[in-house]
Amino acid sequence: MAKEITLREENYSQWYLDIVKKAGLSDNSAVRGCMVIKPYGYAIWEKMQAQLDKMFKETGHVNAYFPLFVPKSLFEAEEKNAEGFAKECAIVTHYRLKNDPDNPGKLMVDPNAKLEEELIVRPTSEAIIWNTYRDWIQSYRDLPLLINQWANVVRWEMRTRPFLRTAEFLWQEGHTAHATKEEAIQEAKIIHEIYARFAEDFMAMPVIKGSKSENERFAGADDTFTIEALMQDGKALQAGTSHFLGQNFAKAFEVKYLTSENKEEYVWATSWGVSTRLIGGLIMTHSDDEGLVLPPKLAPIQVVIVPIPKPEPEIMLVADRINDELKAKGISVKIDSDEKNRPGFKFAEYEMKGIPVRVGIGKRDLENGVVEIARRDTKEKTQVSLDTVSQYIEKLLDDIQENLFQRALAYRTAATTNVDSMEQLLEVLDTKGGFCLAHWDGTSETEEKIKELTKATIRCIPDESILEEGKCILTGKPSKQRVIFARAY
């Protein structure tokens, strides 16, 4: 085989790192906690960006760009937000290097180039953006402001993991301003819905939509809506959050508007983001012991054509014809005309890279008027007539997309357990893991205590849950609905 990776059941964590490396998604860098996103990984991000950007624009949002740096005085203006990020931010203190007199050829920070005010590399942009919105908003006619930005942010994480948690990551952050509380909540929910639709329809990753408990909310938010996915190892992944920020930032930055009745009011806000972390979620939802598995809608290459055993002229003629037919249907294809490696090596390589469909074209098959089509998700192979190959593949890509979603959903269903006691919670977490639905008395203290005892957090209070009288698994106090506990990434 071309490359081997650790088996999931041996060491899930190492399996993940092996996939990231061997499928060519990312690489380590010389900067602590920062990764290089390699071309194949970045191509997946580009597919995600294109789809999300389309969904944002269809709902009236526009893109803009705000500075990378936040002056310290702005950073600290919204206290909860500042407190939430202060311990993990990169700080620019100087603006010049000079030659080091003691080390010829080396540079040192020029002590004469110290900034009067330090600049924080944005961990998120509410502060710099709301400081700008103050100038942009005078009256109700200036509202709503529906702005998104695609950007890099930095959070000085101590334990990093490619895509899932890195010091620098890429994301989009929406920042909207509204005249009323209702409208702002509505906006946060529209985005919450878009995130869920993107996760399920494009990533083929089922998610539970819900609200965060107070403990788990974004620093500075009055309410955080979240989509939570379940990874194959039974751990949860927070995949996208949309925050109702109330008037917290408007008050911190004095952003007021004149209503149509000429009254001055503070503006209402939302913010929302998804990041390159989604790629981590994509990997851990679908991939297997042979490598990456990608849903067709986000696969940079959807179909690979491999001549067997070599790219001989009559084979390449057919390959080109299939390629043309598929391209006309908007399907992305790669023809592997490399002569150095053998088909078996190539098959393993494309399995590692998660290309959804592989077409093998051999001479004997051609004599029979067929090609061999292999699907990555189930590894089934089928002989398909040359006359119908492009229609077959078009439908197969849809089938794979749907199958991946259904498979992940079936896994999640099997890995979701109603638990009614602390003992049961611990037992389920330690054996099968997954989502545990349990009653909770609604207090932060109880949540903290359960976290301490089990390392599980409340992933969300589901939007759609059956109201059910019950008793908190820790305190026995009354509860009206189950919430989701899980250990999480």
Add this chain to the structure above:
Amino acid sequence: MAKEITLREENYSQWYLDIVKKAGLSDNSAVRGCMVIKPYGYAIWEKMQAQLDKMFKETGHVNAYFPLFVPKSLFEAEEKNAEGFAKECAIVTHYRLKNDPDNPGKLMVDPNAKLEEELIVRPTSEAIIWNTYRDWIQSYRDLPLLINQWANVVRWEMRTRPFLRTAEFLWQEGHTAHATKEEAIQEAKIIHEIYARFAEDFMAMPVIKGSKSENERFAGADDTFTIEALMQDGKALQAGTSHFLGQNFAKAFEVKYLTSENKEEYVWATSWGVSTRLIGGLIMTHSDDEGLVLPPKLAPIQVVIVPIPKPEPEIMLVADRINDELKAKGISVKIDSDEKNRPGFKFAEYEMKGIPVRVGIGKRDLENGVVEIARRDTKEKTQVSLDTVSQYIEKLLDDIQENLFQRALAYRTAATTNVDSMEQLLEVLDTKGGFCLAHWDGTSETEEKIKELTKATIRCIPDESILEEGKCILTGKPSKQRVIFARAY
């Protein structure tokens, strides 16, 4: 009028700032030298990005992403490059804030969170990328590497100007690695050609293609190819550069490969970039005293439809029909159905924003089966029959694109002068400005001296120039071709 701006002949510099502000392209920020790119300005950048990205991909390049930070030890590895950027870079020295004990509610840099090695916020990414390429390149089979990234960079400029020179800016930077010198030079020239084609065919901005003199080369390059445009005030703008880096970075970062003959060789490199500065060039090439003028191919909104005087039902019916017809042709349209402002106000507003074509629909016109079409570039108005309006507009957009290019080319031709003495150079620079073609003896000393005396630099040694014996305007030494002198942004 809705908004007024300074006239070009009164104060060109203020005119530029007025356009940037009143057309809604960018805004100042709380961070010294950093701008906010507003939605309308960012939409132009998105159009530029989409086209450039397509051109890069068509020529075999892929995108990736490398870290924002460069550890100081890597930054200083290629000495010329380090020297070129050391005096203007933002430096991260700490990774945590803490509560300031002397100022309740305020934060301070935590002295215990000092980094062992300072991190430079990338002013360009050669260092971090070539440090990574060392791991990616072993043999000739790994070459060429044709990678681009879309990113933000920071250069601590003292005098900033929106789009033209800002401390943080957005750009793309290509970084390629090749087995031979010839192939690397070829790559740099392919990109040079793409930049020129983009400038002329999409920005409608004529450029002179050429090479930089040694003085003006990118720090660390063996050769720099540049496209130089001429702004309406007679100053030059460097619009895009493509560098042949020789083996300088390969040697600094020890990047070698095994040839097919199993010999170890250093790798050859190029890098190339264009930035949001192009938006400054776009503004200054076409705009006038009524505001921004945009070439149709880069205009976020190509056609605006204004009901006269109000959006009444029969008018909106026609507006919607025209909108549908234009959208079907891939033309972007805005229908202004706002009822608050009068048509005259709207006309001025859309002129300020540089929307190429305006369609006015009035009741009396409708009775006659016509609408009024105004083009932004010449401000001509025409009555056009309802039956042919969408075909008319489709062709008009092409005409405007072509007219803008021809107009700018005619201006440049008129503003290009052969000069044969220092006196003449100074006189031309002080009166009409523009490109001055003059003989130069080829030395850096002479170039420096001319710069000192005239504030003009050698913009480029043109790719296409007539070989002509002559004498250097400063030293009288022999010269074989004229080069372009100009004062520049």
